[in-house]
Amino acid sequence: MFKIFISARYLKTFISSVTVYLAMISVSVSAGETEDFVNKLKTHYEKTRSIKKFSLNYHFLNKQYRSHDYWDYQAPDRVLSVRMVEVDLEKKHFYDNDILYSPGGQILDRVQFQNDTHSYYYEKNGNFLGKRYFNEGMGNFDRFVSYNALNIDFLAIRPLLDEANIKSNITLRQDRKSATTTLTHKNANDHIVDYEFDNSTLQLLKINNKTRQAIFIYDDYQTTRGLTFARSVNKYYNGAKEPAYISFNDKFEIIEEVDAAKLQLPQGYGPEVKPGDGVLVAKEIAQDLYVITDSGGWRNSLFKVNGDEIMVFGAAGYPELSTKTIKLIGEQFPTKKISAIHVTHAQEADIAGLTVYAEHGIEMLADEYSIAAIKAYPDFANDIHRFKFRTIEHEQVIDGASFYVLESMHAKRQSFVYFEDSGIIFQADFLNIAFDNTVPKLIPNYTRTFIDFIRSKKLKFNRIVGNYKNNNISVEVVNKTYNAMM
Secondary structure, three states, X not given: OOOOOOOHHHHHHHHHHHHHHHHHHEEEOOHHHHHHHHHHHHHHOHHHHOOOEEEEEEEEEEOOXXXXXXXXXXXXXXXXXXXXXXXXXXXXXXXXXXXEEOOOOOEEEEEEEEOOOXXXXXXXXXXXXXXXXXXXXXXXXXXXXXXXXXXXXXXXXXXXXXXXXHHHHEEEEEEOOOOEEEEEEEOOOOOEEEEEEEOOOOOEEEEEEOOOOEEEEEEEEXXXXXXXXXXXXXXXXXXXXXXXXXXXXXXXEEOOOOOHHHOOOOOOOOOEOOOOOOOOEEEEEEOOEEEEEOOOOOEOEEEEEEOOEEEEEOOOOOHXXXXXXXXXXHHHOOOOEEEEEEOOOOOHHHHOOHHHHHHOOOEEEEOHHHHHHHHHOHHHOOOHHHOEEEEOOOOEEXXXXXXXXXXXXXXXXXEEEEEOOOOEEEEOOOOOOOOOOOOOOOOOHHHHHHXXXXXXXXXXXXXXXXXXXXXOEOHHHHHHHHHHOO
C-alpha cells in the first residue's frame, strides 16, 4: 500500500487556487442583490408586462422522442406542426389550432378552445373524431397557458417577475466567465426552475425546470413593432442531448380580444365523446373469430380460435391492455392457450404492451423489419431476451389468416390480415375512419396504397376492423374514402 503525503502549505495553496477559480466562474450574492437584479428585469420587461391579449403563430419540428412513432426506427424523423393561437389572459379565453403534417400526407387539423362556459376539442379534418368532440373541462385554460407561454420569453418569465417573496423563493448566481446571471425560483407549484439571462442585454437565454426535467433554449432575438422576443426555442426533455422540439415563432401580435367566432363549435358537430369504461368485451363476428373492445371503442383487437390454440391480433398497445386482453380470453376459453400475437407494425402505440405477452411465453408474429424495430425499442432492453419471434412473409397463410406486408409511408413495413372465409380484414393505421363514418377531407397516400392493394388482389370483404376507432368499416365507406382522394 502506498501513502501520498501532501504538505499543509501545498494543500492550502491548492485549495485557495480552486476557490479563486470557482469565484471567477460562479458567484452567489446577497438577497439584496437578488432583489436589485429582479427589479432590473422588471424595468427591462416593463413594456411587455401589460400584455394580456395576444395571438401567436409558430411552427415546430417534433423529434417524437416521447412516442417513438418513426417511419424508420433507424432514421428517426421529425414531423412539422403549424400552430395558431389567440389568448385572453384576463377572461381566460383561448383558441388553439394545431396542424400536424405526418409522413405520407396525413394532416391532423385539431382545434381546442375555451370561452366563459365550456372548453372543447374537435377536428377540422375528422381523422379520428369525425364530427364528435371532447369536453376538456374549464381547467383546460390553465393547462394550455402554462405550456404555451413558454414559447415567448417575456411571457415565460412572468412567474419569476410576479414572485412576491423574492427573499425566500429566489436565489441568484452569477457566472463571470459566460457573463450570465441565473435566478433559481421555487414557484407556486413547488417546481425548482432556473432562469439564465445575458448580463448585457438581460435577454432570457435558458429555462431549466429541474422538477420536470425540461430545458428551453431561447435564441435569435428580433424586434418587430417595438417588441423584442426570441424567434427560436429549442426544447429538451429528460436529459436528451437533442431537442425534442425545434420551435420557431413566426408572428406575435397584441389583440383586442379572441375572435368570438372561434370560441364555439362549428355547425353540425356532435355529439360529445363520452369516456369509455375500460371494461373489455369479446363478441363473435364470424365463426371462431372475435372482436375485443370496450364501451369507448378506441382500441380494438381480434382473436381467432384454432382448435386448442388462439391467435391474437393487435392487442399490444400498452401493458394494461395486454393484461386485460389475456385475462378476458382466459376467462372465456379457460381450456385453450394463446399461442401467438400478430404485430402490424413497430410503433410505440402498437407494441408497448408486448412485454406482457413475453412474460406468458407467447410467440410474436411480425415481418422481418418490424422484429428488428421491436428489438431496438428502448423500453424492451431489459426483457428482450424473453421475446419469442416468428417472421411472417408477404402473402403467408397461418391457420386461416392471410398476412400481407406492404411498404407504407406510415411505417416502413406494415402488415394486415385477411380472413377469407369470413370476409374480414384487420388493419392498423392504413385506414382511419371515425365511429360516425365521417370521411376525412384529406386522405394520406398510404390509405390509397392499402385500398389499391386489396382491390388488385380482389380480396372480397364485408367488414374491416380497425385497430383504432371504427371496428366495422363497410365496403361503402371504403369506396367513399377512396373517392375523396380523387
